[in-house]
Every structure is written in structure tokens, then in C-alpha cells.
Amino acid sequence: MTTRVDTNDVEGDQGMTAESAPKERVRDAERTRAEIIEVATHEFADQGYAGARVDEIAAKTRTTKRMIYYYFGGKEGLYLAVLEGAYQRIRASEQELDVEHLAPVEALRRLAETTFDHHEQHPDFVRLVAIENIHYAKHLSSSSSREVLAAPALEVLSRIMERGRAAGLFRDDLDALDVHMIISAFCVFRGANRYTFKAMFDRDLFDPHLRDHLRAMIGDLVVAHVTAGRR
Amino acid sequence: MTTRVDTNDVEGDQGMTAESAPKERVRDAERTRAEIIEVATHEFADQGYAGARVDEIAAKTRTTKRMIYYYFGGKEGLYLAVLEGAYQRIRASEQELDVEHLAPVEALRRLAETTFDHHEQHPDFVRLVAIENIHYAKHLSSSSSREVLAAPALEVLSRIMERGRAAGLFRDDLDALDVHMIISAFCVFRGANRYTFKAMFDRDLFDPHLRDHLRAMIGDLVVAHVTAGRR
DNA sequence: CTCCTAATGTACGAACCGGTCCGTTCAGCC
DNA sequence: GGCTGAACGGACCGGTTCGTACATTAGGAG
Numbered sequence: 001m002t003t004r005v006d007t008n009d010v011e012g013d014q015g016m017t018a019e020s021a022p023k024e025r026v027r028d029a030e031r032t033r034a035e036i037i038e039v040a041t042h043e044f045a046d047q048g049y050a051g052a053r054v055d056e057i058a059a060k061t062r063t064t065k066r067m068i069y070y071y072f073g074g075k076e077g078l079y080l081a082v083l084e085g086a087y088q089r090i091r092a093s094e095q096e097l098d099v100e101h102l103a104p105v106e107a108l109r110r111l112a113e114t115t116f117d118h119h120e121q122h123p124d125f126v127r128l129v130a131i132e133n134i135h136y137a138k139h140l141s142s143s144s145s146r147e148v149l150a151a152p153a154l155e156v157l158s159r160i161m162e163r164g165r166a167a168g169l170f171r172d173d174l175d176a177l178d179v180h181m182i183i184s185a186f187c188v189f190r191g192a193n194r195y196t197f198k199a200m201f202d203r204d205l206f207d208p209h210l211r212d213h214l215r216a217m218i219g220d221l222v223v224a225h226v227t228a229g230r231r
Numbered sequence: 232m233t234t235r236v237d238t239n240d241v242e243g244d245q246g247m248t249a250e251s252a253p254k255e256r257v258r259d260a261e262r263t264r265a266e267i268i269e270v271a272t273h274e275f276a277d278q279g280y281a282g283a284r285v286d287e288i289a290a291k292t293r294t295t296k297r298m299i300y301y302y303f304g305g306k307e308g309l310y311l312a313v314l315e316g317a318y319q320r321i322r323a324s325e326q327e328l329d330v331e332h333l334a335p336v337e338a339l340r341r342l343a344e345t346t347f348d349h350h351e352q353h354p355d356f357v358r359l360v361a362i363e364n365i366h367y368a369k370h371l372s373s374s375s376s377r378e379v380l381a382a383p384a385l386e387v388l389s390r391i392m393e394r395g396r397a398a399g400l401f402r403d404d405l406d407a408l409d410v411h412m413i414i415s416a417f418c419v420f421r422g423a424n425r426y427t428f429k430a431m432f433d434r435d436l437f438d439p440h441l442r443d444h445l446r447a448m449i450g451d452l453v454v455a456h457v458t459a460g461r462r
Numbered sequence: 463c464t465c466c467t468a469a470t471g472t473a474c475g476a477a478c479c480g481g482t483c484c485g486t487t488c489a490g491c492c
Numbered sequence: 493g494g495c496t497g498a499a500c501g502g503a504c505c506g507g508t509t510c511g512t513a514c515a516t517t518a519g520g521a522g
Contacts, residue, residue: 048280051279053480054479055478074480130361131365132427133426137427140426178448181436185417185424186417188424189419195363195367196360196368220456220459224455228451263470284508295471297469298470300510301469306510306511
């Protein structure tokens, strides 16, 4: 009846080491788990928490709804897993940032532009954050994995500003978190409010022709702010 | 049907008689309509579209669910009415803005701070916009009342920038819509992302002690940007 | 006063949806 | 080769939720 197992010969992964679970098995818990999370990330980001349907998520995986409850306990557990996964991915990509070799002004611009790129490359993440805010961040606040929090980009920013201040290039009355907020606000707004912005002003903030312009703008903006009254 | 009840305004404060009679089943279509919209605005802003419950909205009014379907046709019609009402209120308050008598730099700062105040005073509006964006602004786009769109603040901004350019105070390569986006991004982010921001950095962007600081910051930021390279 | 209609209330249905019960299959171990 | 438990599937259940049929009242028109 069910032709689920059609290539079961491929299981020839003879390594009987108990080290790490090999991939590509007919029965593979990790694979099933990952697939559910991947589908659920799209569904939650697309429909919101209340709008997403467990049945729909299950239907879009190669497994069944029963597995969602088997692995995640329920809709809320799945959402939490999705949220934590999204934050972890962003955090990982942020840690690749290396601007120690650049002069403060250029480092700051690079940081802003990299943040800009991150938000462009991860639209699901921006939407999930918006959704989480609608729910007053109650899931994120009660998240057990504390390491999800704290953006590495903030530490990088702090060091850039220290260097800028020490060189007399930056204002000395600025908080790194304030500057981070400016950059985030710009990049998040572009992703999170693009649809009402388009409806109101007929300008698509994700239009490829606008991309370089906006990317340069956040750099100019933040540099102008931290160097205001200096030069 | 227009001059039926004049003694009972929507927000009537007829406090001279007995404040509210226990059995006061007065028939007033406008009042019922307005009360439903008011309650629904809070519910949709609080729970999102899918999360809001028609039964719950009805229970929080002094009328029944039947009236929601009588006046608005259904959940979606009610949501649309809520959205249009919220935009109209914001638009009305924006039109009170008068900065013609101020010098360009001060006018720009005043505009930014007024926008800041608007967003602080209308948290429901900010949340509704976020929710509408989650739904790709499909309701706003298909809204029949086009006059809801187009922020008056943008026209005011355009004139300020013209004056600033003419006086040689502002850069001449800036678009008013870009500057509007910067101001909006900052003010919207503060309201829309305050919860995840608090969870991540333990800073409440609506803390009263932070208010004046942030209010000054958006002014400084936008002024620094439009005057960069001048003076 | 009577009638007509807008306005309102009550009860209910049907689909939906999160969650669960119970049975089945596969893979590793002795 | 048989056993065991993890991984999995499908049907189903009970509460929820949007929407509606139908009854009823208020209040102005004639």
C-alpha cells in the first residue's frame, strides 16, 4: 500500500560507531525533527502563531501530525523550537563578523551594512520577531536556553565605538545599545513594514534597484550620527 | 434616519442626569457601531487577526455577536473597519502639525518629535500596522477608501526639506520619503519591537526615564543626517 | 393605534482544530 | 531469529469558533 521504503538499500552506512547518528535513513529522528522545524518555520512566519495550523504543517512534511506531538509536545513547543532555531541561526551568522582590521568609521559602516544584509537574507527571522512581539515576547522571555539571547553584534559594536572614541573620531556621549537600536530599527523596519509602506507610498523597500541606496543610507545615517560635531 | 437621536453622542458625557441607568436599552446604531469598533480595536491589536475571537469581542461590548455580523458582515469586515478607523485617527492627528513658522532645522526636529509622540500615544495603531504587515497588507491594499492612505506628515516634511535645501542648510541629494522612513523606522521599532528588545537587552524602550533621551535622539539623528557635510 | 422596519437577542449548527488513542513498523541487541 | 523500544501512521474526539436562522423589541410613520 504505502511505498515509503523504496530505496532501503541505501542504508549502507556500515559505520557501526556510536559516535554520531548518520544521515539518510528510512527512520531518522533527527531528520524528521529538522524537517518539521523547517516547515513550521515557514508556516509560523507566514501565518503567525494563531494563524498557523498544525495539520497544515504536518501535511507539508513527509511525516504526520502525530510526530509533531511526539517530538515537540504541541503547537507551542513547536513554535518555541522554531523561534530558538531562528535566533541561533542569526547568532551564528553574526559571529562571522570581523571588523577589527578596519578603521572605526569604516568598521561601523561595515557593521551596519552587514546587519542590513542579514535582515535581507533572513526574512523569516524578521517576521518571527514581529510575531513574537505581538505576543509580548512571552515565549522568548521564558525560553530556557539563555544562550539564544544577547546578539554578538552588540559586542562588536561596543569595541568599534571604544576605538572611535579613543581616536577622537566619535562622540563620547553615545551608548552602543542606542546605536545598535538605530541600525536594527532601520533594517527591521525595511523588512517588517514593507507591505504597509508599499501600500501607503507605493515604494517597495525590497526592490533590487533600491537595495544599494538603502544599504548606503543606513551606513551614512549611523556614521553621521556618531561623528556629529566632530571631524 | 440622520436626525434621530441628537442628545446621545458617541462620546456623550451627559453627566448631569443619573450616570448610567441599570436598564437602559436605548437603540442607537451609531453608538453600537462605535462601541464594537472600540472593543475590536483593542482585541485585534492585542491578539492579532487570527488570535482575536468574535465571541470575545462581542462579550466585551454591551451588545451581542449578532450585531457584529449585522453591521460589519463578519470578522474580516470588522477588522477592516478597525484598520481604517485607526488610520483615520492617526491621519487626523497628523494634520494638526504646523511647523511653517519654524526654521528648517527646528521644523525637522519638531516633526520627528511629534511623530515620536504620535507613536507613543497610539500603541494600538503601531500593533495593528505590525499585524497588517504579517498579513502582507492585503486588507489595507484592498481598502476601498483610498483617502485613508497618504500620510499628511510626508507633505509637511517635503516642504521643510525644500526650505532647508533652499537655505543651503540641508543636503540636496535627499528624498523626503527616505527621511520619513528613517523617522518612522525609529518610532515604529520602539513600539513594535519593545518586547523582544527588552528580552534581549533588558532595556524597556517605553521606560519613562528613557523617553526624553530617545525623543532627543531621533531629532539629533535625522538632523545630523540631512545636514551631514554642511556647516 | 397600527404597522413597518431597523435594531437587537437567543439558540444553534457545522466546520475546524488542537490534541490523543491505539495499532504498526523498523532497527539494534542478545 | 526473536524481542524490545523507538519511530511512525491514521483515525478519532471534544471543545472551539465563525457564522446564521429565527424570534423579538423599539420607535417612527401614517
